[in-house]
Amino acid sequence: MRTIRFLFLALLMLAMPATLFAQLGLSITIAPPELVTYSQPMCPQSGYLWTPGYWAYGEEGYFWVPGTWVEPPAVGVLWTPGYWGWGGSAYAWNDGYWGPTIGFYGGVNYGYGYGGLGYEGGYWNNGAFNYNRSVNNLDVNNFSNTYEKAVINDRAGSNVSYNGGTGGTTARPTAAEETAAHERHTPATSAQTGHQESASKNRELLASVNHGKPPVAATSKPGEFTGKGVVAANGAEAKNKAPETKTPEPKADGNTATRSNENRAAESKTAATRSNENKAAESKAAATRSNENRAAESKAAATRSNENRAAESKAAATRSNENRAAESKAAATRSNENRAAESKAAATRSNENKAVHAHPVVHQQSAPRPAAHKASTPRPVATTRAQSAPRQQAAPRVENAPRQEHKAPGGKE
Numbered sequence: 493m494r495t496i497r498f499l500f501l502a503l504l505m506l507a508m509p510a511t512l513f514a515q516l517g518l519s520i521t522i523a524p525p526e527l528v529t530y531s532q533p534m535c536p537q538s539g540y541l542w543t544p545g546y547w548a549y550g551e552e553g554y555f556w557v558p559g560t561w562v563e564p565p566a567v568g569v570l571w572t573p574g575y576w577g578w579g580g581s582a583y584a585w586n587d588g589y590w591g592p593t594i595g596f597y598g599g600v601n602y603g604y605g606y607g608g609l610g611y612e613g614g615y616w617n618n619g620a621f622n623y624n625r626s627v628n629n630l631d632v633n634n635f636s637n638t639y640e641k642a643v644i645n646d647r648a649g650s651n652v653s654y655n656g657g658t659g660g661t662t663a664r665p666t667a668a669e670e671t672a673a674h675e676r677h678t679p680a681t682s683a684q685t686g687h688q689e690s691a692s693k694n695r696e697l698l699a700s701v702n703h704g705k706p707p708v709a710a711t712s713k714p715g716e717f718t719g720k721g722v723v724a725a726n727g728a729e730a731k732n733k734a735p736e737t738k739t740p741e742p743k744a745d746g747n748t749a750t751r752s753n754e755n756r757a758a759e760s761k762t763a764a765t766r767s768n769e770n771k772a773a774e775s776k777a778a779a780t781r782s783n784e785n786r787a788a789e790s791k792a793a794a795t796r797s798n799e800n801r802a803a804e805s806k807a808a809a810t811r812s813n814e815n816r817a818a819e820s821k822a823a824a825t826r827s828n829e830n831r832a833a834e835s836k837a838a839a840t841r842s843n844e845n846k847a848v849h850a851h852p853v854v855h856q857q858s859a860p861r862p863a864a865h866k867a868s869t870p871r872p873v874a875t876t877r878a879q880s881a882p883r884q885q886a887a888p889r890v891e892n893a894p895r896q897e898h899k900a901p902g903g904k905e
Contacts, residue, residue, distance in 0.1 A: 520583055523659070524554055524576050525699050526651035529726045530709035532604050532629045535561050536721070538637065539621060542613060542628065543571050543684065544602035545710060547653055547699065549585070550692045554699040557691045558717070559604075559710040565590055565678050568616045572672070573597045573606060578657030589679055595672035598655030599663020604628070605643070608663060612643040687714035702728070 545559035574588035575598030605613025705728035712721025
């Protein structure tokens with residue numbers, strides 16, 4: 493069966509135009525799955541370059557080759573990723589390569605500097621590679637040759653992993669990419685090929701098993717599928733264990749059903765495990781949200797209480813200050829009114845005193861008039877008043893005394 497399968501694939505490759513792709517590997521009629529989403533592990537040391545993960549095809553179908561940091565074969569070369577392309581009757585794999593410039597890789601957005609056209613993760617300068625911090629995961633304490641330039645680092649909502657065909661990218665090589673295709677190239681290093689070989693032996697990296705979420709989506713170094721440098725796909729749990737080696741396929745056809753049952757059992761177990769893990773994660777997330785909501789409500793209530801107390805204290809202080817100000821103003825007003833009243837009363841008394849001192853002089857000058865009246869009055873009272881006449885004459889300041897003498901002939905003395 494295996495021989496027939498590879499013979500069929502060989503016939504498909506022969507049926508494709510020879511000039512369509514520069515480098516061809518396997519070709520199949522089933523499109524590869526969507527690209528895996530993951531976080532880039534930290535670069536292990538200066539001089540390593542990032543090679544994105546991709547789907548390869550093996551005896552049991554597509555399997556994921558984790559993205560990894562690789563030491564380039566020479567200074568000054570860059571990695572052009574491989575890609576799947578539709579050739580009219582099948583999908584064919586175009587191998588990646590090292591070269592002085594980035595070539596065409598199907599317009600596939602692998603992320604982390606490989607957005608579908610060129611590479612924006614860094615460049616060579618005087619024998620040293622300069623890393624773009626906005627694209628690469630670096631420990632800045634160990635890297636001095638870095639810079640920062642904002643780039644589109646996601647896949648813009650598309651995880652398409654192939655060019656052409658139904659649902660694939662529609663990119664075509666630019667003039668610069670066609671020129672790069674004719675430059676001198678270096679194939680993948682032994683570390684890269686060993687990395688893919690290790691991935692092909694790990695059943696958990698099969699698309700039929702992990703369903704697009706492999707437990708090892710990226711690594712810090714090629715072939716190291718365990719340890720701190722292993723990163724799982726988004727939504728998958730990293731399994732820190734050595735790759736599982738496949739059991740050699742039995743030659744007897746009678747064991748085909750057994751393998752099929754084992755595969756179904758393994759897939760069912762994996763699906764059940766994922767379901768339980770998802771439920772546990774959802775329960776934990778719900779509990780966390782509930783606790784966070786309670787904490788937020790308690791904090792908000794405490795904040796409102798403190799704000800109310802502060803507002804009441806401020807209002808009380810404001811009222812107290814206003815009352816003091818009003819009392820001070822009223823006291824000042826009363827004091828001013830009292831001073832004004834006292835000043836007015838003092839002025840009035842002073843004016844009255846002045847008037848009193850001036851008035852007696854006028855009365856002394858007119859004093860002789862009552863004496864003339866008394867002389868002409870025959871009543872006994874006149875005699876009494878006449879007896880007091882010497883008091884009037886005794887006043888040395890009266891100058892009208894001759895007037896009394898003039899009136900004496902008309903009256904009685």
